[in-house]
């Protein structure tokens with residue numbers, strides 16, 4: 001979806017949905033639980049940049065996903081798993097052809113897989129008219145990954161526990177340069193690292209918002225991944241920088257787009273990345289709200305699947321979706 005406005009209706013019967021990235025503006029690890037998951041305190045904000053899912057309804061119950069992601073079986077793709085879980089939970093007889101436009105780096109800490117799963121759940125719940133409430137979708141989503149509920153709720157939030165205890169909040173919507181070194185990092189590997197700090201004291205949201213933001217994974221990621229260390233060393237010459245999630249992406253924030261683009265244009269070629277704006281409401285939710293105000297894809301007759309009949313919902317002004 002990058003750099004192209006997102007139309008909700010692409011062609012007859014094919015709908016296009018954004019699957020935005022997220023940043024962890026801060027991330028603290030408070031404890032290791034008996035089930036080996038870690039208790040966190042983290043601040044999530046969405047970006048107006050991410051993947052796109054084009055979805056066409058099928059009446060035969062089949063889920064077809066294309067293109068396959070290299071090295072990942074389609075059955076393991078979180079999009080496919082999300083669609084299957086929703087079918088099982090609702091006993092719908094519908095299926096879907098899903099085309100994924102992937103731009104987000106995998107293993108980058110920008111939440112691409114979780115966001116794809118949440119977009120599939122929300123979009124199919126809309127297209128199939130299965131009417132599960134957000135709370136139920138978030139529970140289904142949590143079984144796919146710790147970050148999926150945040151993307152289902154679609155509002156910037158302070159998350160605790162493993163990401164399921166959510167307090168909405170509204171951090172400033174800054175501009176970001178997000179850069180990725182030539183390495184992907186497995187979340188699991190970071191949480192298994194013996195030298196990961198695991199007992200940062202819990203603090204209230206107000207305290208956290210009013211102190212300098214940090215990421216407890218940053219020190220060991222920089223130590224174990226020289227590519228990340230090199231990226232930090234470059235970026236820190238120009239701006240304060242932080243790790244998102246468990247890495248590998250690193251970001252710097254700016255008050256305006258031009259400053260962000262000026263820095264981005266200077267980056268060495270070996271770092272990939274993008275410029276994006278923080279959004280406290282997910283671009284997916286803005287689009288879904290507009291769609292719902294238009295009309296149902298299934299119940300308003302055949303014409304409702306005709307793009308001429310169903311006007312393309314407005315895209316938020318500053319979004320590049």
Ligand SMILES: C[C@@](CO)(OP(=O)(O)O)[C@H](O)COP(=O)(O)OP(=O)(O)OC[C@H]1O[C@@H](n2ccc(N)nc2=O)[C@H](O)[C@@H]1O
Pocket residue numbers: 024036037038039040042108109110111114144145146147148161162163187188191244245246247
């Ligand atoms: C820590 C975060 C912050 O956003 O890192 P990123 O993945 O975004 O970098 C996420 O919550 C990650 O969520 P997600 O990527 O969905 O993780 P999952 O698939 O649920 O878990 C992958 C593995 O990481 C470990 N894990 C994950 C989350 C957590 N709170 N504690 C853990 O110990 C577990 O070993 C788990 O097997």
Ligand SMILES: Nc1ncnc2c1ncn2[C@@H]1O[C@H](COP(=O)(O)OP(=O)(O)O)[C@@H](O)[C@H]1O
Pocket residue numbers: 072076077078079105106107108109110111112113114116117185187245247248
């Ligand atoms: N649709 C998907 N997009 C990206 N990754 C996926 C997807 N489905 C499953 N995965 C798996 O999830 C892992 C984490 O991916 P991703 O969410 O992009 O990273 P991160 O959590 O670091 O942002 C990938 O390495 C891949 O094995």
